[in-house]
Structures are given as C-alpha cells and as structure tokens.
Amino acid sequence: xxxxxxxLGERPALxxxxxxxxxxxxxxxxxxxxxxxxxxxxxxxxEKGKIAFLEEALGDNHSAATFGIAxxxxxxxxxxxxxxxxxxxxxxxxxxxxxxxxxxxFNSLKRFLEDQGIEFVTETDTEVLAHLISFNYKGDLEEAVxxxxxxxxxxxxxxxxxxxxxxxxxxxxxxxxxxxGIGEKELFLASDVAAILxxxxxxxxxxxxxMVTFKNGEFNTKTIQNEEVDKEIQRITWNLDSIEKGGYPHxxxxxxxxxxxxxxxxxxxxxxxxxxxxxxxGLSENMEDLQQVERLVFLACGTSWHAGLIGEYMIEELxxxxxEVEYAxxxxxxxxxxxxxxxxxxxxxxxxxxxxLEALREGQRKGARALGIVNSVGSTxxxxxxxxxxxxxxxxxxxxxxxxxxxxxxxxxxLTLLLGRMRGMSSRLGKKMVQELQAIPDKVQRIxxxxxxxxxxxxxxxxxxxxxxxxxxxxxxxxxxxALKLKEISYVHAEGYPAAEMKHxxxxxxxxxxxxxxVSPLGGTNRKILGNMEEVKARGGKIIAVVNEDDVNASAxxxxxxxxxxxxxxxxxxxxxxxxxxxxxxxxxLRGCNVDQPRNLAKSVxxx
Ligand code: AGP
Numbered sequence: 136x137x138x139x140x141x142x143l144g145e146r147p148a149l150x151x152x153x154x155x156x157x158x159x160x161x162x163x164x165x166x167x168x169x170x171x172x173x174x175x176x177x178x179x180x181x182e183k184g185k186i187a188f189l190e191e192a193l194g195d196n197h198s199a200a201t202f203g204i205a206x207x208x209x210x211x212x213x214x215x216x217x218x219x220x221x222x223x224x225x226x227x228x229x230x231x232x233x234x235x236x237x238x239x240x241f242n243s244l245k246r247f248l249e250d251q252g253i254e255f256v257t258e259t260d261t262e263v264l265a266h267l268i269s270f271n272y273k274g275d276l277e278e279a280v281x282x283x284x285x286x287x288x289x290x291x292x293x294x295x296x297x298x299x300x301x302x303x304x305x306x307x308x309x310x311x312x313x314x315x316g317i318g319e320k321e322l323f324l325a326s327d328v329a330a331i332l333x334x335x336x337x338x339x340x341x342x343x344x345x346m347v348t349f350k351n352g353e354f355n356t357k358t359i360q361n362e363e364v365d366k367e368i369q370r371i372t373w374n375l376d377s378i379e380k381g382g383y384p385h386x387x388x389x390x391x392x393x394x395x396x397x398x399x400x401x402x403x404x405x406x407x408x409x410x411x412x413x414x415x416x417g418l419s420e421n422m423e424d425l426q427q428v429e430r431l432v433f434l435a436c437g438t439s440w441h442a443g444l445i446g447e448y449m450i451e452e453l454x455x456x457x458x459e460v461e462y463a464x465x466x467x468x469x470x471x472x473x474x475x476x477x478x479x480x481x482x483x484x485x486x487x488x489x490x491x492l493e494a495l496r497e498g499q500r501k502g503a504r505a506l507g508i509v510n511s512v513g514s515t516x517x518x519x520x521x522x523x524x525x526x527x528x529x530x531x532x533x534x535x536x537x538x539x540x541x542x543x544x545x546x547x548x549x550l551t552l553l554l555g556r557m558r559g560m561s562s563r564l565g566k567k568m569v570q571e572l573q574a575i576p577d578k579v580q581r582i583x584x585x586x587x588x589x590x591x592x593x594x595x596x597x598x599x600x601x602x603x604x605x606x607x608x609x610x611x612x613x614x615x616x617x618a619l620k621l622k623e624i625s626y627v628h629a630e631g632y633p634a635a636e637m638k639h640x641x642x643x644x645x646x647x648x649x650x651x652x653x654v655s656p657l658g659g660t661n662r663k664i665l666g667n668m669e670e671v672k673a674r675g676g677k678i679i680a681v682v683n684e685d686d687v688n689a690s691a692x693x694x695x696x697x698x699x700x701x702x703x704x705x706x707x708x709x710x711x712x713x714x715x716x717x718x719x720x721x722x723x724x725l726r727g728c729n730v731d732q733p734r735n736l737a738k739s740v741x742x743x
Pocket of ligand 1: 241393436437438439482483484485486487488534535536537623736737738740
C-alpha cells in the first residue's frame with residue numbers, strides 16, 4: 136500500500152528520499168511525489184505511475200535541501216493521477232502532508248472547510264487533512280496537527296511539514312504503521328523500515344494515536360492527547376542484502392529459492408529430536424492457556440488464510456483440538472461466540488493487515504486470548520498479541536507471498552507438535568514429525584532443481600486464460616494457494632477447489648482449453664483423486680499433476696507430471712506448493728507481467 140519516507144539531517148534530502156521510495160516500491164503504488172523544504176518555500180513534484188516517471192519529472196534537480204517528505208500512493212479516493220498524488224498542500228501551499236490510510240469522516244470535514252471558504256483541488260480524503268491542519272494552525276505546527284487529529288476519524292500514518300518551520304516535521308499514526316529512524320545527526324520517518332535501513336538500524340515504532348515531532352535535530356514523542364510517552368529504541372537485526380535481489384531477476388524468484396533456508400530458519404532451535412518435542416519461546420507465557428484451550432480460531436487473509444487452513448487439518452488430525460479458520464474481514468463484523476478458552480490466533484506475514492489486526496482486537500474484546508504468527512518483527516499484530524511465534528522468513532518483498540507461506544506452515548506444524556504432545560501424542564509420533572520436518576529443506580531444494588521442467592510446462596500454457604486447481608484433504612488449501620498465486624501475478628483467471636467438488640459445478644468448464652492442476656501426493660486421498668483425473672481426461676481437459684516420484688497411476692493420466700519427493704501427509708503442502716509457485720512465476724514472466732508489483736495489489740493491506 137502507500138509508502139512514506141521523511142528525512143531531516145545534514146545531507147541532501149532528495150537522493151535519500153528517492154532511494155527510500157524505491158525501497159517502498161514493493162508495497163504496491165500507482166503514483167509518487169516529493170516535497171522539499173527550500174529557501175524559497177516548499178518545492179513539490181508529483182507524478183502518476185512509477186517512480187521512474189517522478190525521477191524524469193525531477194530532471195536534473197540537485198536540490199541542496201536537507202529536509203523533505205515523499206510518498207508512494209495506492210489510490211483509494213480518486214483515481215491515480217498527478218493531482219491526487221501526495222504530498223497534498225493547503226490552499227497557501229505552506230502545509231505539505233503525506234498520508235497512508237483513510238480519513239473516514241472526510242466528507243463532513245470537507246463540507247465544514249468549504250463553508251469556511253476553502254477550495255479543494257483533488258478528490259482525496261488526504262487533502263482534507265492538509266486544509267484542516269492549516270485551518271487549525273496558529274503558529275505552532277505540532278499543536279495544529281495534534282488538534283486536527285482529534286477531529287479526524289479513520290486510519291492514518293502521516294508526515295507533515297510547514298514552509299514556515301524549516302527543520303520541523305510532525306508524524307503520527309493510527310492504524311497505519313510509522314517508524315522513526317535515528318541516525319547520526321539525522322532523523323527519518325517512514326511507514327516501513329525497508330525505506331531507512333540503508334541509513335540506520337536504530338528505530339522507534341509509534342503506536343496508535345501517537346505522534347512524533349522532529350525539531351532542532353531532536354525528536355519528541357507524545358500521544359495525540361498531548362501526554363508525553365517514552366519510547367524504547369529498538370535495533371533492526373536483518374540487513375540490506377535481505378531486501379535486495381541478490382542476482383535474481385525478481386524478488387519473487389529469489390524468495391521462492393530461499394525456501395530451503397527459510398523453512399529451516401522457522402524450525403531452527405524449536406525442535407527437540409530425542410524427545411519428539413517442540414518448544415516455542417514466544418509462547419512460554421501462554422502455556423497454561425494452551426493446556427486448557429478448547430478451540431482455536433485462526434484469523435487471516437489471503438495466503439496467510441490458506442496457511443491457516445493447513446493448520447486446521449494438522450491440528451485437528453494430530454492434536455485433536457477444534458480449529459476454525461476465519462477470513463479476518465468477515466470475523467471482525469460478525470458476532471462470534473468466544474470464551475477465555477478460545478485462542479484467537481492471527482496469522483500475518485506483515486503483521487499490519489488491518490482486517491487481521493481488527494479481527495484480533497475483536498477476538499480479544501470478546502474475551503478470547505489473542506496470539507499471533509507473524510513475520511515482521513515489531514509489527515502491530517506482533518506487539519498487540521499476548522504471545523506468539525515469529526516465522527523468521529526475513530523480509531518478503533515480492534507482493535505474492537511465497538516463503539512466508541511455507542514458513543507459516545512450518546510454524547503451524549511445530550505448533551501441532553507442541554499441542555499434540557500436550558494432549559497425548561506419543562513420543563514416537565513426535566520424533567517422526569521432527570525427523571520429517573528436518574528433512575523438508577533438502578526435499579524443497581530438489582524440487583527447486585526442477586525449475587527448467589516447470590518453465591517448459593509454463594511455456595505450453597502461458598497463453599491460456601483459465602486454470603483450475605484441484606486438491607483434496609490437506610492439499611486442498613494448496614490448490615487455493617496455487618490458484619491465488621497465478622491470478623495475482625499473471626492476471627489469468629484461476630480457481631481452486633476441493634477436487635471432489637468439481638462435479639458439483641466446475642466440471643461444466645472442462646474442455647481442451649482448460650488446464651487442470653492436480654495437487655495429489657501419495658497418502659491421504661490420493662486414490663480418490665485419480666477418479667477426478669479420469670473425469671477431466673474424459674472431457675478433453677489437460678492435466679498437470681503434482682505427484683510423488685513413484686506414483687505411476689497419476690502419471691499415466693497426466694499430460695504433464697511434476698514428480699516431487701515423498702513426505703508424511705501433513706507436511707506435504709510444504710512440497711506441493713513449490714512447483715505451483717514456480718509455475719505461476721514463469722507464466723507471469725512469459726506473459727510480460729510485473730511479477731514483483733502486480734497491478735492493483737499491495738504488499739500489506741492497511742486499509743479496509
Ligand atoms: C499473497 O500472495 C497476497 N499478496 C495476500 O493475499 C496476502 O497474503 C494477504 O494480504 C495477507 O497479508 P499478511 O499475511 O501480511 O497479513
């Protein structure tokens with residue numbers, strides 16, 4: 136979604152802001168802009184489209200300004216064009232504001248401001264806030280921002296500057312992340328650590344309804360109710376390499392190939408092989424709750440929701456605890472029945488998805504314990520959970536989630552072991568689970584070595600406009616995930632279904648133009664799925680089958696067979712998903728799509 140970076144220091148701000156914007160590109164955006172504080176006042180340049188167009192518009196601008204703010208916009212109110220791009224100005228051009236989030240009461244505020252004679256030039260909700268700050272300004276910028284924020288409803292991460300206050304910047308957050316970076320004689324304000332990591336590792340995360348003011352080279356944090364708050368300075372431990380492509384043409388491909396390592400990172404130090412046990416440090420305070428838990432409710436969106444579905448299969452089968460997997464966006468607006476013996480468990484790569492965050496808060500309000508499975512350290516969901524597990528996948532930059540998914544599934548497998556052993560799972564089964572899990576990274580590596588073969592299959596189907604993905608049991612969510620990967624990066628219509636559901640409707644679509652991807656490793660429901668393959672075959676459909684190395688039956692029916700190593704049924708999603716990620720990737724590349732930043736999508740969805 137939208138991205139913010141602000142800089143205040145002794146170096147020229149322009150290159151720092153532009154570099155920061157590029158680091159935020161992965162979040163998804165459709166226009167970009169910058170405001171610099173110069174001796175003549177504020178200099179604002181904005182452009183529709185990619186950052187490269189903004190660079191073009193800036194031409195050979197070598198501004199010496201050491202102070203400014205910049206933004207990548209993902210349109211919510213008003214189309215993506217230059218006018219609606221941020222920064223937004225007040226009528227006098229003295230206040231410049233960049234904003235992530237949505238001002239929900241912008242209509243009533245706009246009417247009020249129009250009644251005062253203020254004219255609007257854009258269709259955005261953000262412009263309202265720029266005018267409101269200006270309206271409330273009586274010589275003190277911080278006070279004007281503070282007062283304005285008490286009048287707005289909605290979500291925001293903002294950075295504000297004023298022509299009459301060189302060297303002063305005010306930032307604030309409510310529901311949209313903001314981080315302060317503390318460098319040597321310089322300060323940064325950003326919506327994402329990636330934007331400032333090249334310059335500093337010392338950060339402070341703002342919490343909801345908090346603000347920060349940079350003034351005279353120092354910063355001060357308080358609530359928007361004007362109470363001082365002392366914030367802890369945290370140190371970022373991951374490095375710049377992890378947010379660069381490292382020789383791969385796309386972040387997505389790099390992240391797919393990182394999976395042997397990221398899966399190992401997700402289980403490292405968490406398995407006790409001799410005893411067939413798991414330990415998860417982040418849950419040490421919650422062990423009593425977990426002993427007594429009656430029901431788990433996973434709350435998630437998109438790919439994380441698919442991981443949750445796999446968790447449901449694992450935990451119900453092996454730990455015998457009832458599990459529900461809820462779309463966070465639905466859960467937050469219904470009236471779910473929860474109790475203190477329910478654990479509401481958010482699953483989120485970014486830890487900032489607003490629907491997941493709000494669902495978790497709703498779960499907590501209704502009396503459930505609130506836990507998290509999160510990738511981004513220090514993210515809002517991580518901080519608001521009562522305990523939880525980091526998946527340690529490192530920064531995921533490609534908009535299409537790949538390594539985070541397999542790390543989430545790995546953590547859910549460890550959780551299954553932990554909960555299962557609390558509830559009567561034998562140490563023999565526990566040891567087997569540990570050994571099988573430890574063997575997964577090598578097996579993933581072997582599948583990655585089949586990349587050329589998968590690209591050849593992609594070449595055959597790159598021109599097709601519809602795909603069906605079918606799986607059963609624990610591989611049904613993998614079918615959903617394979618279809619999601621394809622549609623989001625290649626814009627090919629793809630649907631995932633439980634294989635046996637095909638004959639209740641989707642079978643009507645099958646003909647020679649409809650490739651069907653079967654996810655069917657041995658074990659579980661493999662034999663049943665052969666019947667579904669026959670049904671597709673009989674109607675002329677093309678079959679791409681992800682099967683185990685010695686599955687002769689499925690191979691005989693398939694037009695293309697991707698043979699993967701065998702593992703126990705409940706871990707098979709960690710292997711079956713890899714060819715589907717590669718297939719989607721190659722089809723998208725062959726169709727000329729922007730793999731890392733697909734149209735209309737954002738990496739982390741921080742608006743409803
Ligand atoms: C996955 O490829 C998607 N881009 C998307 O579905 C994503 O998984 C979803 O928005 C949830 O994000 P989160 O894990 O950061 O909460």
